[in-house]
Amino acid sequence: MSADEFQEIWKAYDAKLERSLQLNLQLLKEVQSQKARSVLRSFIASRVIGIVIGILYLLLLGVGFWYVRTQPVMAISFVVFIACTAIAIGEYIREVSVIQGISYGDNIVDTQRKLAGIQSSIVGMLRLSWAQLPFWATFFVSNELLRKGGRGFLMVEIPIVLVLTIAAVILYKNITIKNAQKKKWVNALIKGSGIKSVSRAMDFMKEIEDFKKDG
Amino acid sequence: MEQADFLQLIQDNKGILFKISNSYCRNRDDREDLMQEMIYQLWKSGETFDVNYKFSTWMYRIALNVAISFYRQQRRSGLHIAFGGDLHLMELEDRSDGRGGIEEKIDLLQQFIRDLAELDKALMILYLEEKTYREIAEILGITETNVATKLSRIKGRLKQQFIKSNEFL
Numbered sequence: 596m597s598a599d600e601f602q603e604i605w606k607a608y609d610a611k612l613e614r615s616l617q618l619n620l621q622l623l624k625e626v627q628s629q630k631a632r633s634v635l636r637s638f639i640a641s642r643v644i645g646i647v648i649g650i651l652y653l654l655l656l657g658v659g660f661w662y663v664r665t666q667p668v669m670a671i672s673f674v675v676f677i678a679c680t681a682i683a684i685g686e687y688i689r690e691v692s693v694i695q696g697i698s699y700g701d702n703i704v705d706t707q708r709k710l711a712g713i714q715s716s717i718v719g720m721l722r723l724s725w726a727q728l729p730f731w732a733t734f735f736v737s738n739e740l741l742r743k744g745g746r747g748f749l750m751v752e753i754p755i756v757l758v759l760t761i762a763a764v765i766l767y768k769n770i771t772i773k774n775a776q777k778k779k780w781v782n783a784l785i786k787g788s789g790i791k792s793v794s795r796a797m798d799f800m801k802e803i804e805d806f807k808k809d810g
Numbered sequence: 811m812e813q814a815d816f817l818q819l820i821q822d823n824k825g826i827l828f829k830i831s832n833s834y835c836r837n838r839d840d841r842e843d844l845m846q847e848m849i850y851q852l853w854k855s856g857e858t859f860d861v862n863y864k865f866s867t868w869m870y871r872i873a874l875n876v877a878i879s880f881y882r883q884q885r886r887s888g889l890h891i892a893f894g895g896d897l898h899l900m901e902l903e904d905r906s907d908g909r910g911g912i913e914e915k916i917d918l919l920q921q922f923i924r925d926l927a928e929l930d931k932a933l934m935i936l937y938l939e940e941k942t943y944r945e946i947a948e949i950l951g952i953t954e955t956n957v958a959t960k961l962s963r964i965k966g967r968l969k970q971q972f973i974k975s976n977e978f979l
Contacts, residue, residue: 605938608916612825699851699875702951706875806929
C-alpha cells in the first residue's frame with residue numbers, strides 16, 4: 596500500500612461526508628449568538644477567583660502582621676507568608692494576561708506550549724508553598740513564649756525548624772517540571788497534589804518539546 | 811466578517827471540521843461540543859483574520875488548536891450548548907456506498923488517527939488534507955524537515971497496521 600493511498604481513502608471519506616453530512620444552519624446561528632463558555636474563559640475565571648481569594652488572604656495576613664509587628668519571629672514569619680502570597684497573586688495576574696494574549700490563529704506548537712506552560716505553572720506555586728514550610732513552625736513564637744519557654748523550648752523548636760528548613764530547600768530545589776520527568780518521587784508529589792491537569796500538561800510539554808525536535 | 815459569509819464558510823468547510831472533531835473525540839456528545847467550540851472560536855477570531863494569510867492556514871490553525879486544547883481538557887468545562895430535543899449541529903446519515911472495502915479502510919484509517927498522539931494527529935490530518943510540507947510546517951510551527959521526518963515515520967507505522975489488519979480481514 597503506497598502512502599498516497601491513504602490520501603485516496605481520505606478523499607473517499609470526504610466524498611462520503613459531502614453526500615451524507617448535514618449541517619443544521621439554524622443551530623449554527625444559535626452557536627454564534629450564544630456566548631459559549633470556552634475552555635480558556637473557564638480557566639480565566641478560575642484564576643480570577645484565585646486572585647480574589649489571594650487578595651483576601653493577603654489582607655488577613657496584613658492584619659495579622661499589624662498585631663505581631665513588635666514580635667520579631669512572628670513578624671518575620673508573617674512577612675514571608677505575605678511575600679509568598681503576593682508572588683502567587685502576581686503569577687495569577689501574569690497568567691491571565693498571557694492567556695488573554697493567546698490567539699488560536701497562531702501556530703499550533705507555540706499556542707499549545709503557552710497553554711501547557713500556564714497549566715504547569717502551578718508547579719511554581721507548589722514550590723512556593725513548600726518554601727514557607729519552616730515558617731509554619733515559627734509564626735506562633737511570640738516574645739513571651741521565647742521568654743517563658745526558655746532553653747527547653749528552644750531545644751525542641753530549633754531542631755524542628757532546621758529539619759523543616761532542610762526539607763524546604765530540598766523540595767524547592769527539586770520540584771521542577773524537568774525533575775518531574777526524571778525523578779519518580781517528584782512526579783508522585785506533583786501528581787499526588789491531586790491536580791490531574793498539571794500532570795497532563797507536564798506530559799504534554801514533553802510531547803511538544805519532542806515534537807519540535809528535528810529528526 | 812458578515813454572518814452570511816461566515817455561515818457559508820462553515821458550510822464549505824463542514825467536512826474538515828467534522829473530520830477534525832471525529833479524530834479527536836470518540837463519542838458523539840464530545841464531537842458536538844468540540845464542533846461548537848471550533849465554530850465559536852472561528853467566529854470570534856474572524857475579526858482578527860489577517861488577509862495576508864492564506865485562509866485555510868488560519869482555519870486549520872484555529873480548528874486544530876481548539877481540538878487539541880479541548881481534547882486535553884477532557885471536555886465538559888461547561889461549554890456545551892444544549893439545543894433541546896434530539897437536535898445536533900451536524901448529522902451524519904448512515905449511507906454506506908457499498909464500494910467494496912472502502913468503508914472498512916476509512917474506519918481503519920480513522921481508528922489509526924485517533925490512536926496517534928495529539929500533535930501527530932494534527933500532522934497526519936494536514937497530510938491527508940494534501941497540504942504541502944511548507945503549509946504543514948507553517949500551521950504547526952515546526953520545520954519542513956521535521957514535517958518530512960515525522961510523516962515518514964507515521965506513514966510507516968500506518969502501513970504496517972494496514973498490512974496487519976489485512977492479514978486478519
